[in-house]
Amino acid sequence: MIDFRSDNTGKAAPEILAALVEANRGTALGYGGDDWTARLQQRFSELFETAVRVFPVATGTAANALSLAALGPSWGIVYCSEAAHINTSEANAAGFFGGGLKLAPLPGMWGKIDLAAFEEALAGVAPGQIHKGVPSAVSLTQATDLGAVYPLDEVRAIAAAAKARGLRVHLDGARFANALARLQCSPAEASWRAGIDIMSFGATKNGGALCDAIVVFAPGLADSLAPQLRRAGQTWSKMRFSSAQLIAYVEGGLWLRMAAAANAAAARIGKALQEIPGVRLRAPVEANEIFLELGSDAMDALERDGFRFYRRSRTLARFVCRFDTTEAEAAALAAALRRHCGAG
Amino acid sequence: MIDFRSDNTGKAAPEILAALVEANRGTALGYGGDDWTARLQQRFSELFETAVRVFPVATGTAANALSLAALGPSWGIVYCSEAAHINTSEANAAGFFGGGLKLAPLPGMWGKIDLAAFEEALAGVAPGQIHKGVPSAVSLTQATDLGAVYPLDEVRAIAAAAKARGLRVHLDGARFANALARLQCSPAEASWRAGIDIMSFGATKNGGALCDAIVVFAPGLADSLAPQLRRAGQTWSKMRFSSAQLIAYVEGGLWLRMAAAANAAAARIGKALQEIPGVRLRAPVEANEIFLELGSDAMDALERDGFRFYRRSRTLARFVCRFDTTEAEAAALAAALRRHCGAG
C-alpha cells in the first residue's frame, strides 16, 4: 500500500518526539508556567520578528474555532472560502465556540476568497443594521484547501479590504509551512506584515504529533483568549510536553525542510500530470496536495495498483504528499497516473 | 526545592512516552481509524469487564465538560459537590459545552456529595416545572477534590437516588487510579457496577503526559459524543499517539502502581501528622493529597525549608504527592511538618 490519503496518516518527525521525551525531567509548574512554554514564546517571537503570544492547542480545529471566537462578538459574521476547512470539515466548531457566530462562505478560484466577492458581500451589509449579524472577521486559508497558495499581494488586498470595514483577519495556517516553502518568504511577511491578526499555526499535518498552536499578533487578543482556551479544555496542565514539540518543530528550520519535501513530491506528480493530455487539475499544484478530476475506472485502477487516496466525489480524487513521502512513492504514483489517465 | 505543588508538576511515566515514540511507524488512518485506537477500545473493555467506548481527549476539563454535555439537555441541572473541580476550577467549561447547563453545588463532607442534601435538592424541583431547568445528572469526584475517597456503597447510594429520578451519573475520575488503589476493588466495581454511566478517566495527574479519556458505559451516549468531540477540537487526527499513551498507562497495571506509590507517600505524611497534637486535616488522607490547616508562620517556615505547595487560603495548605514523589521527599516533609506544626 502506498498512502496518499492525508497529511495526518503520516508519521511524526523523530526530532519532535525526541524533544517531547527530553522534556521529561524535573518538576515544572502547570498550565503553561513552565520553562518550555516561556521558551516557546521567545522562540516564536524571534521567528516572526515581533512579540507574539503562542498558545499550544490539541488540534487545528481548536486553533481555528478559538481564534475566530476571540476575533469578534458572538453575533459576528466571519467570511471564508466556500472550500475552507472551517466551513466544510470542522463540524461547525467556529459557530459553536463563537457562541452562534455565522460563517459566510464566499466563492473564489482554487479554494481562495475572491476579493470582489468579498467586497460585494460587505457592501450588502449596512452598518448598524440588526438583521444579518455584524461582519467581524475574514479567515484565509494558506495554503488553500485545494492545494493552491495565495501570493502575498492577494493576502494583503483581502486584509486591507477587511480592515477598511473594521474587520479582523485570521489565517488558517494548517499548511502554513507548505505555503512558506512555496512563497520563499519569511513567516513575518506571510502573516502580520500582510495584515494577519491571529493565526492557526499548523504542525500536525507537517510532521507534528499531538499539537498545533494559535499565534496572536494583534495586541489585546491574547488576554481574552487565555480563559477561553482554559474553558475549552485546551490548556494542558503538563504543557511542557506540547511546548517542547512546537519548539522542536521550528528548530533549525525543520518545519520548512519537511514542508519543502512534501511540496517537492507533489510537484513531481503535478509535473507528470501536465504531460498527460486531457488531465484536469482542480487547482494548480502549489503546495503538497493534488486535486485531480478522474473517472471511477481510473480511480479503481489506481487502487488496484496499491495506491490509497481520498475520493472527494465520484469524479474528484485527492492525493496528499507528506514530509515522509518518498521520491520513489511519488515517482510510482506519477507513473501510475500516466498509465491510467491517458484516455482521460 | 521539593515540589508538592500539584499532580501536574511531575514527570510522565517513561513507559508512556516510550509507547508514544513506538507508535511512530508506518501510516495510519486519521481521526481514530488507526490500529492503536482500536486496540484501546479492546483493552479498556477488558479492563472494565464490559464493552466500553473510549475517547482520548487533551485534558480532564474536556473529559468532564463533554461528558456532562452528552448526559443531558442544555437546560439540564447537574448536581455536584461544592468542592468539585468542575465547579471551582474549570472556568465553567461544563456550562459552556453544555450550552447553558447549570451546575448545582451541594454540601458534603470532605469534598463528597451528601446524600440527604442531594435528595432534598431533587425534591425541591417539581417534575414538569419550567422555571428551574430540569435535573439531568449528578457528577461524583473520585477521589474527591479534598483527598478523600467515597466507599463504594456511598457511590451506589448516590447513583441509585439519581436513577430513581431519571438522572444520569458521571464520575470525574481525574484521580480514579488513586481511588482504586485505596479501595482495592476492580475498575468495574468502582464504575458501571456502582451505577456510573460515563466517566472522565484521568491519566495526566498520575504519570500521564498529554491525554486523558472519556469512558462511556451507557449504551447510546457514545454516538452523540463523537460529533461533539470533533466539534470541540478534541479529536486528534493523529490519534494513534494519544491512544498509545493510554494503552501504556494501564498496561501491566502501571497506572495502579503509580497511584499506589503516590498514595503511600501521602499516607506516610498523613501518619506523621496524626502524631502531632492539634494538627487539623480538612479531610482524611485517603488518596494522594493532604489538605492541612496551617498558620501563615508555619507555611512561611516550610517554604524557607525549600518545600513548595499551594496556599488554598490564608489558613489552608495543600500538599500533593505524585507517582514520582520519593520516599525521602515524603519523609522530609513529614519531618518539617513535625518541626513547624508543633505549636500549631
Added chain:
Amino acid sequence: MIDFRSDNTGKAAPEILAALVEANRGTALGYGGDDWTARLQQRFSELFETAVRVFPVATGTAANALSLAALGPSWGIVYCSEAAHINTSEANAAGFFGGGLKLAPLPGMWGKIDLAAFEEALAGVAPGQIHKGVPSAVSLTQATDLGAVYPLDEVRAIAAAAKARGLRVHLDGARFANALARLQCSPAEASWRAGIDIMSFGATKNGGALCDAIVVFAPGLADSLAPQLRRAGQTWSKMRFSSAQLIAYVEGGLWLRMAAAANAAAARIGKALQEIPGVRLRAPVEANEIFLELGSDAMDALERDGFRFYRRSRTLARFVCRFDTTEAEAAALAAALRRHCGAG
C-alpha cells in the same frame, strides 16, 4: 405616502386588540396556566384537526429559532432555502438558539428549496461521519420569501426526502395564511398531513400585533420546547394577553379573510405588471409580495409619486400588500408602475 414597505408597517386587526382588552378581567394563573391558553390549545387542535401544542411567542424569529433548536442536536445541520428569512434576516438566531447548529442554504427557484439539490446535499454527508455535523432537519418557508407558494406535492416531496434520512421538517409559516388563501386547502393539509413536524405560525405579518406562535405536531417535541421557551424569555407570565390575540386571529376565519385581501391586492398589481412589456418579476405573485426588477430611475420616480417600498438591491424592488392595503392603493401602484416601467 402610500406604504408598500412591509407586512409589519401595517395596523393590527381591531378584532385582535379587542380580544386582548376583553381578556383583562379577573385573575388568572401565570405562565400559561390560564383559561385563554387552554382554549388556545383546543381551538388550534380543532383548526388543525389533530391534537397540537401551541406556544405563543413574541416574534417569528423566536418561533423559527426555537422550533429548530427543538428539532435536533446542537451539532445538527438544518437545510433551508438560500432566500429563507432564517438564513438572511434573523441575525443567525437559529445558530444561536441551536447551540451552534448550522444552516445549510440550498438553491431553488422563487425562494423554494430545489428537491434535487436537497437530495444531493444529503447524499454528500455520509451517515456516521463526524466532520460535517449531522443532518437533522429541513425548514421550508410557506409562502416563500420571494412571494411564491409551494404546491402541496412539492412540500410532501421535500418532507418525504427528509424523513427517508431521519430528518425532521419545520415550516416557517410567517405568511402561512397567505399560502392557505392561495392553495385553498385546509391548515391540516398544508402542515402535518404534508409531513410538517413543527411550524412557526405567523400572525404579526397578517394583522397580528405582538405575538406569533409555535405549533407542534410531532409527539414528544413539546416537552423539551417548554423549558427552552422559558429560558429564552418567551414565556409570558401574563400569557392570557397573547393567547387571546391568537384565538381572535383565527376566530371566524379572520386570518384567512385578511390574507385573502392582501393576496388580492398583490394579484391586482401582478396582473397589471403582466400587461407591461419587458417587465421582469423575480417570482410569480402567489401571495402578498411582489419582487420586481426595476431600474433606479423607475424606483426614484415611484418614490417621487409617494410610494414607499424596499430596495432590496440596486435593481430589485419589493412591494408588500397588507390586509389593510386598500383597492385604491393597489390600483394606484399598478397605474404608477405602468407609467414608469414602460421603457423597462
Added chain:
Amino acid sequence: MIDFRSDNTGKAAPEILAALVEANRGTALGYGGDDWTARLQQRFSELFETAVRVFPVATGTAANALSLAALGPSWGIVYCSEAAHINTSEANAAGFFGGGLKLAPLPGMWGKIDLAAFEEALAGVAPGQIHKGVPSAVSLTQATDLGAVYPLDEVRAIAAAAKARGLRVHLDGARFANALARLQCSPAEASWRAGIDIMSFGATKNGGALCDAIVVFAPGLADSLAPQLRRAGQTWSKMRFSSAQLIAYVEGGLWLRMAAAANAAAARIGKALQEIPGVRLRAPVEANEIFLELGSDAMDALERDGFRFYRRSRTLARFVCRFDTTEAEAAALAAALRRHCGAG
C-alpha cells in the same frame, strides 16, 4: 377565591391597554423605527434625567439575561443573591444568553447581597487567573425577591465595590416601582446615580401586560445589545404596540400609583402580622410581598377560607399584593391570618 398568588395573576392597567389600542393607526416603520419608540426614548430619558436607551422586551427573564449578556464576556462570573430570580427561577437564561456565563450566588439577609460576602468572593479570584472565569458583573434585585428594599446607601456600596474591581452593575428592577414607592426617591437616584449601568425595567408585575424593558445607562452598551435582542427574537417588528404600553405605564405617574397601592395593601397585612405573637416573617414587608413562616395547618385553613397563595416550601408561604388588590381583600387576609396564626 381571593388571589395572593403572584404579581402576574392580576390584570393590566386599563390605561396601558388603551394606549396599545390607540397606537393602532396609520402605518409605521418596523423594528423600532416608529414614532412611539422614538417617544419612548425621549420619555424615559426625561424620567431618568439622563440620556438612556430603552429596549422593550417580552419578559423580565429576557431583560435580565440579555442585560447580563451585554455586560461581560461569556467567561464572566456574575454575582447575585442566592435568592435572586435569575438564580432560582429563570431556567438559567443568564447562563444561556451569556454563552456559558456563570452565576455566583452570594448569601445575605432578606434576599440582598451581603457586602462583605461579595468582597470576600472577589478577593478569592486573583486577577489574571484562568481557572475560575473572570468576575464581570454584579446583579442586584430591587425590591428583593423576599420583599425587602435596599436602602440607597447599600446599593451604592455594592456598586462601588464592584467598580473598584472593574465589574459592571445590573439592577433587576422587576419590582423597581415598588422599591421607588418605598424609597420615595427619584428613578435616577435609585439607578444610575447609585452606580447602575443597566437595568431590567419591570412593568408586567405592576399592571403591565405584555412587555418589560431594558434601560441602558452606560454608554457603549446599547450598540452591542441591539443585535443580541434581534437575535433573541425580542425585537418586535410592530414595536409601536410595546412602546405605547411602556409610555402609558409611566405617564402621569401611573406606575408609581399602582406600586404604592400594592405596597399599601402589603403593609396593611404586614402590620396585622406584627400584632400576632409568635409570627415570623422571612423579611420585613417593604414592598408588595409577604414571606411568612407558617405551619401546614394554617396554610390549609387559609385555603379553605378561599385564599390563594404560593407554598414556597412546607413552612413558607408567599402572599403577593398587586396594584388591583383591594383594601377589602387585604383586610380579609389580615383577619384570616389573625384567626389561623394565633397558635403559630
